[in-house]
Amino acid sequence: MDDKTKTLTAAEAGYHVSDYLISAKIPDENLFAIVSLYKGSCAALRFSDILMLSALDRLRTDSPVFQRFVKLGFIVNFDERAALEAMARGACAFPSKVSLTICPTMGCNFDCPYCFENHKSGKMSPSVQDDIAALAERMLDVSGTKILHVTWFGGEPLLVPDVIESLSDRLITLAEKKSAAYSADIITNGYLLDRKIADMLDRVKVDHYQITLDGIGAAHDTTRHLAGGGPTFERITGNLRSVKIRGHINIRHNVHSGNMAEIKKLRALIAEIAKESGNDLEYYPTPVRDSLTAEKRGKQVDLLCGSAELDVELIRKIGDLSPARGHYCGANNLWNIGIDDQGRLNKCWEDSDKPEHSFGTAAKWNPGDPLNTADHPDLLTVYLNTSGALDDPECRKCVWLPFCCGGCPHQRLFRKRECLSFKADPEAFALKAYEARKTSHQ
Numbered sequence: 001m002d003d004k005t006k007t008l009t010a011a012e013a014g015y016h017v018s019d020y021l022i023s024a025k026i027p028d029e030n031l032f033a034i035v036s037l038y039k040g041s042c043a044a045l046r047f048s049d050i051l052m053l054s055a056l057d058r059l060r061t062d063s064p065v066f067q068r069f070v071k072l073g074f075i076v077n078f079d080e081r082a083a084l085e086a087m088a089r090g091a092c093a094f095p096s097k098v099s100l101t102i103c104p105t106m107g108c109n110f111d112c113p114y115c116f117e118n119h120k121s122g123k124m125s126p127s128v129q130d131d132i133a134a135l136a137e138r139m140l141d142v143s144g145t146k147i148l149h150v151t152w153f154g155g156e157p158l159l160v161p162d163v164i165e166s167l168s169d170r171l172i173t174l175a176e177k178k179s180a181a182y183s184a185d186i187i188t189n190g191y192l193l194d195r196k197i198a199d200m201l202d203r204v205k206v207d208h209y210q211i212t213l214d215g216i217g218a219a220h221d222t223t224r225h226l227a228g229g230g231p232t233f234e235r236i237t238g239n240l241r242s243v244k245i246r247g248h249i250n251i252r253h254n255v256h257s258g259n260m261a262e263i264k265k266l267r268a269l270i271a272e273i274a275k276e277s278g279n280d281l282e283y284y285p286t287p288v289r290d291s292l293t294a295e296k297r298g299k300q301v302d303l304l305c306g307s308a309e310l311d312v313e314l315i316r317k318i319g320d321l322s323p324a325r326g327h328y329c330g331a332n333n334l335w336n337i338g339i340d341d342q343g344r345l346n347k348c349w350e351d352s353d354k355p356e357h358s359f360g361t362a363a364k365w366n367p368g369d370p371l372n373t374a375d376h377p378d379l380l381t382v383y384l385n386t387s388g389a390l391d392d393p394e395c396r397k398c399v400w401l402p403f404c405c406g407g408c409p410h411q412r413l414f415r416k417r418e419c420l421s422f423k424a425d426p427e428a429f430a431l432k433a434y435e436a437r438k439t440s441h442q
């Protein structure tokens with residue numbers, strides 16, 4: 001950099017304030033929390049800094065404050081929306097890994113009123129397992145990636161541990177043959193997670209668990225009961241206390257207006273069980289979402305709304321603040337595939353039990369020729385094309401676009417655009433982000 005360049009102002013050097021900043025005055029402090037939703041950064045600025053930010057004409061490129069603003073992404077020298085669009089286009093095909101969500105059964109031993117699935121009994125056959133192993137090999141070969149990840153889902157996957165074990169063995173062997181890294185996680189209700197099953201899951205490299213508790217005792221049993229009735233709380237928490245589970249366990253709390261009061265107590269209970277058992281448990285609350293299936297079943301719980309939803313959603317989402325990546329979820333990417341117990345392929349977890357949303361089969365689909373080998377190419381391309389919400393005029397002008405990427409593609413396609421519940425309250429988000437960063441640096 002020569003002396004002439006050094007003395008340019010930020011504006012002369014082509015910098016402008018990011019389009020994706022939100023801010024809030026920090027109560028009782030003479031500071032403002034500023035968040036870049038594009039860069040995923042957050043900092044507290046004095047009023048004098050804010051003035052400099054709004055007066056780039058005078059800000060010199062060789063000043064420390066300029067360097068700080070650039071590092072935080074508060075000022076940029078490029079078109080952020082064009083960058084988001086480019087990332088969104090690339091995201092639908094980028095092969096960072098092959099990720100398979102496998103449902104070895106669609107049956108479930110629970111009957112939760114808010115569930116988005118209609119459970120059917122059934123078990124994946126050996127020939128469907130053959131098809132999945134062959135599909136995984138084609139996907140690794142065509143993508144060229146060296147990472148194979150599996151999520152065990154259902155139904156309740158632990159109803160058929162023998163399928164998990166046999167198919168895992170085949171996929172682990174395949175990964176070794178291809179010199180690919182293999183990892184796995186599982187979404188389970190935790191009812192059948194005894195010592196024998198936990199040891200098997202550890203052997204087949206499952207190292208992340210998601211288990212749901214909806215409160216303490218009866219508060220949990222009201223929504224998460226056995227099919228046909230019967231409590232489950234004592235059995236699940238008994239497993240968490242007594243079984244050595246090797247891996248990280250996220251305890252999800254599906255919050256609705258009937259169990260919102262349980263948040264504090266449940267968080268404390270999880271901390272106590274973690275301490276007592278040595279298991280690696282982490283609590284997180286998330287609002288229950290409306291779904292067509294639950295609506296049709298007529299047993300939907302009372303959803304959160306207004307400030308209650310905003311509070312719970314903020315706690316859940318604050319951890320998502322990170323550099324923009326241009327798409328919302330795996331459904332937007334060609335290399336993320338869901339597979340039901342019959343070997344039907346889908347793009348989204350909510351489509352797992354909906355054959356009418358399946359785009360093809362594990363037996364036939366080939367990512368090397370993804371449209372000609374799909375039985376319903378449209379059901380594949382609609383998800384790939386919702387990446388980044390490029391066609392939605394509302395999203396294109398929205399400050400949340402880098403963070404939200406247009407929301408859940410499934411909701412967008414089959415219901416309506418699902419905006420962030422705190423869309424109209426950026427100050428609340430900025431303050432929470434500031435508090436979270438402060439705590440993590442303490």
Ligand code: SF4
Pocket residue numbers: 329330331347348349350408409410411
């Ligand atoms: S599209 Fe929505 S519902 Fe489907 S997997 Fe993605 S986030 Fe989940």
Ligand code: SF4
Pocket residue numbers: 389394395396398399400401404405406407417418419420423
């Ligand atoms: S879905 Fe809503 S909150 Fe998200 S970017 Fe689009 S308009 Fe904004």
